[in-house]
Amino acid sequence: MTARLSLEERFRSSGGKRFYVRNLFGRIARIYDLMNRLMSFGLDGYWRAFAARYLALGSGETGLDLGAGTADLSLAVIKRSGPGTHMIGMDITPEMLQQGQRKLKRLGLQDRIELRVGDAEHIDLPDNSVDGCCSAFTVRNLSDIRQGFREMLRVVRPGGRVVCLEISHPPGKIFGTLFYLYFYKLAPLFGTIIGKAFEEYNYLPNSLTTFPDAPTLKAMMEEVGWSNVRFYRLTGGIVAVHVGTKLA
DSSP: OHHHHHHHHHHHHTTSHHHHHHHHHHHHGGGHHHHHHHHTTTTHHHHHHHHHHHHOOOTTOEEEEETOTTSHHHHHHHHTSOTTOEEEEEESOHHHHHHHHHHHHHHTOTTTEEEEEOBTTBOOSOTTOEEEEEEESOGGGOSOHHHHHHHHHHHEEEEEEEEEEEEOOOOSHHHHHHHHHIIIIIHHHHHHHHHSOHHHHHHHHHHHHTSOOHHHHHHHHHHTTOEEEEEEEEGGGTEEEEEEEOOO
């Protein structure tokens, strides 16, 4: 309870969770990819590939990647999509997008992935304007999760999907205990030693404390209008991929 209240106090002193998160990720943008690989033992690429397959964009279609950061999920989608597929990547943190732009330039993919500053809770796109929407490790950082999923529903065309990859709560007692030991104790230590970023990587586990488990997140998606919602637990349930469809 103390850690949660302390985090809430930090949100208030920063002008709200959105501003706190934006500034936090701005400070770690240069080491974000490296820390993802190290802290996930290289599994984050597999998780994104799994999510990208379920977005299932066809040739010539356009997808939206919310909280795109350094563009890794957008790249995973493009890699598994047909010719002419286009991605729009939005993130509230310009420093993260700058890292992504460098990556796209190096790979020669600037014409297929467009990165822009944008807010997942107030998406600057018309209704029914994209063929699918995805996010990786973003929903946990939203101020209002339901509002985020409402906005995703608004901008996706009927028949399109939403795919949400997020850290979750492992259901097994033994594995769950080991995960929480690593996530709450060792992850902040790694952030301190490698990235000199204790506060940033102390936020990471604490952001999961009040985040809904996989069944509850599924129910929230259904509540705002997503249909055929299902989820897949990966790596013992430490992450979950939720998939939903917009029927009308």
